[in-house]
Amino acid sequence: MIVRPILRHTWLEVLRSPIRLTLVLLLLVPGWLFGLLGQHPQPTSGSGFWFALILGAGIIGRPASNGTLALVLSRPVPRVSYVITRWFAVATLASGLALLNLGVKGLLAQVSAGGWGHLGFAAAEDVLSATAAAAVLTLLSSVVGGLGDVALLAILRIVAEILQGLGGFLSKPALSWMGYHLRDLLVPPLDLETVFRSTPISWLAIVAYLSTVTLCLAAATELMCRREISYAGGGD
């Protein structure tokens, strides 16, 4: 399922992009600087989504638009494998960066023995967040070309907020419900600390998260398998 040459290629491609690298550094360095300057806020999760967004923007749409996808798919690479590999590459890289970020912050903050449990939950949440965000971007990127997936994500997020707001304002629970679920689909939430420290454990939250990720990847692969790949763009 995972095509190793494409996995390596995607990692290198992402890490060689000056814009992506700059954004990653902007996300990493300020927190570390604060730590070095002696301000040690408790490290929390949250960066996984942003790393996935930075690294995964245009994950399918960009090679489809710039013509490189056609050459790759002319090779013995199943489209399903291509989609899954690209998602996996972004998810692992974003997770790795999120873990690095938390690890460094944890060291700088000199987390006490009791704090490592919290840090562990935060790390797991970041990994799950990065994985889910990469899946959502993979789906959106299979629909629109170039970096349109990021724009689409932003638009849908705004729509979700509007629906929630309208639902409350007009007293229409259905609208609120739609907005709420649309938001959860775009950024699948999983508060592990709450899930695992509550009794009984909320398996529904875990299943909902896993089903959202699976649904996004299934839809992305289906869209890719149905898609016609133009390699000439305006040719005859």
Place this chain on the structure above:
Amino acid sequence: MLRVEGLSKTYRGGRVRALDGMTFEARAGEALGIVGPNGAGKTTLMGCLLGLLRPDSGTIQFTEGDQNALAVRAATGYLPERLNFDRWMTGWAFVAYHHALARRPPTTREAEVTAALESVGLQTDAWRSPVRRYSRGMLQRVGLAQAILGPPRYLLLDEPSSGVDPAGVLQIRAVLNDLKARGTTIVLNSHQLDQVEKLCDRVVLVRGGRVEAIDDLHSNERGRREVEVRWASVPPAGLTGASAVAASAGCELKTFEEQRGVFAAASEDAVAALVRGLTEAGFSVVGVASIEGRLERHFAGRDAT
């Protein structure tokens, strides 16, 4: 072998018909030219052969299966017209990447990538440079290098010598002729008719998404060379005499003018016999020249009708 049968493809809900019942085949070790005007459907045909576009109807059958079979893809090399490669990669890394994607054994990577880059004539000092620094001709060469890895059983080429210098054109032609000799089936989409004529065994002439004709460039009819014979003076027999001499030499008189005649001849020997016969018949022959560009004239003739 590659066989295309009744291939049709439309766009925009059927309003634009790109391919209309196209049928042809390419044999093992054959170079097949796809020639036609802009909008003839050549690029759509390539997309269908590569499994990138889905035909509305018809079939594409390779020896290993249809166009979507991974075995076919593993046996296929492809050079696109638009050289949209990963510009951050070096030429060597790019070809090595495609070597891996083509499922070639990793142990052969170093040797096969090196051999491919050498055979297309990419200068060694450019191998480790990023592709974004390459000229059009260098991109064409590195693109061809990834396409010929294997070597492939099927090679689909879209304008392979576009932007390449004359020496490069000769080198690319030599590479393709070598692959042909090793049994690779080449499908060549090109507007450069002289290149098609020099490389291809047969040519599929397409227009409006249909196969207008399939010409065998090696058949007697197409293989007949045309020569122009110029003379300073003509004997009294004139046209009749020239026709008689041509017939006895196994040639055909196509055009007769006061100071020149155009003859179709099947071989060098026939041309020699023709010139000898004309001289003996009283034509003061001052020059003989072969006329090239048969395919070009063929197209010009069709366009004129």
